[in-house]
Each structure stands twice: as structure tokens, then as C-alpha cells.
Amino acid sequence: MVPSTRDVLFGDRFQRNLGVLTAAALFLGTFVAYATDVFAVSGGIVVIPGEATLAGAVVASLIGYERGALLPAWLSLFGAYLGFSAEWAFLGLSPSHSLAGRLAFLFDPVGLAVYAVASVLLGSAAFGAGYLLGLVADRVRGTLEEV
Template sequence: MVPPRPSARTLLLGPDRFQRRLDVLLAVTLGVLTAVAYAVGVFELGGGVVLVPFHAALVGLVAAAGVGYRRGGLVPAWLVAFTPHVGLSVTWAFLWLSTGRPLGDRLAFVFDPAGLTVAAVTAAVVAGFGYAWGRLFALAAARLRPEPNGNA
């Protein structure tokens, strides 16, 4: 059975308040875990100019696909794709910038409008692809699932 079409509010925010809170918790967790992964060397940045960090984008893509698969909202999908990029910025600001910089300079790096804009746009593209793939996979799984009365 194909699920009914969601309302615009449900499509943007998700089905219910509990799920939205879980999505925010997931986003914060992904941001922290991505920051730690970059800090300990599990994830690495390539050489040259890095506009789209591969590992942060991959984490966001998979998480956004998960949100799409369980029919969450587009905003939570964007959020789970955005926080890994912020996690990378936090790692960069607090571990990789030259030592001796004041806390204000490090926070200014994390909250730099240009950097946040690049991360937000990247997250929108990544989340859009991930969410679409997740929704398509959920739709295909729903169509292939046998009917409860035994009909295929």
C-alpha cells in the first residue's frame, strides 16, 4: 500500500513533535561525532582548497537518506546534513588553527557568515539528494511489501 501524500507542514518538519526532537538530537550527535572523527584522524581532509569536505558530506547524505526513508521532514534532513559541516569547523577552529588565538577568534571562525553559508548551501544540496533517495527507497519498499491479506 502506498502511503498518503503528506501535508506541506509534515513534509517540511516531519510527522510529529517527538520525531522532530529525535532529529535534533541526531543532528547534534552527528555534529559532535564528525568533529571527533576529524580530530582523531578517522576522517581526513584532502589537500588544496576544501569547499566540500567529503566525509562530512557523506555523513550528512546518509543521515538525510535515513530521514527521508522514515518519512521525516526536509528541515530535519537539512539539519542532519548541516551539523557535520559545523563539527568540522569546530574541530578546525579549536584544534587546527594556530595555537595562542583567543577564544573570540576561534568562535568567529566557527560562526563566520561566509563559512556558514557555504555549509548551509552544501547541506541543502546533500540533504536534497539524500532525502530524495531515502523517500524513493521507502516508496519502493512499500510497493514491494506484500499486502496484509496475502496478495502480492
């Protein structure tokens, strides 16, 4: 049985809610990881943070492996990127910036657009890799129904 486009993109209500919770957890996790120097920016101009990408991509591939939906995979990467950006806005900028300036940095439309495009591209790739790995695992186990 081939799933519908809506099911592949959005999943059921439980998957959507779980996807939002996963994105929120990745937001908090990457914020704390960068704040405590578990994740570090190696320097230079940072457009897409590496550790946040890795964390989000691992979750997106697990979502694909479990035959989840694409939207939660995209949200997982976006949440990780937003956590990095929030840490940079609130803990990385100099204290001379006002709260309004920090919020403007966090919600900069260009930065959000870059994160959104990267989330869709990398999230789709990670989701696809996880989905294919799940198909291979099912084939090896012999439990794959007709796809």
C-alpha cells in the first residue's frame, strides 16, 4: 500500500504533535549544548552550524526510519538551528544590545529563511536516508509488505 502525499508530508495528528515536541526538545537541547560549550562554533562566518545540523539530521533520519512524516523531520532541523541562533542572540551578543535588538537578531527574516531552506533540503535527505535504511532493514528481516 502506497501512503498518500498528505500522510508522507504531515502524518497523523499524533505524529504532528510529537514532531512539534521533538523540535522544541531539539531547540532546548542545542541551546543548552551551545551555552555549556558541549557544542562549539569553530570560528569564521557561521551560516549553518555543524553540530546543530548533525543533531537535527540524526533525529530526521530516525523519523524516516520509523516511517514518520516529512514535516517533523523538517521541524527537527529547524528547531536545532533556532536553538543555536537563540544561544547566539541571548548569550553570544555583547551586553550592549537591547532585548529588542536580540529578538530582532533571533527573528531576522533572512536568517530564518536560510534555516528553513536548509531544514527542508537536509531534513528531506536525512529523512530519505532513514526511510531507505528502514526498507532495507525490513527486507533483511523479511517483514516488508508490498510497497
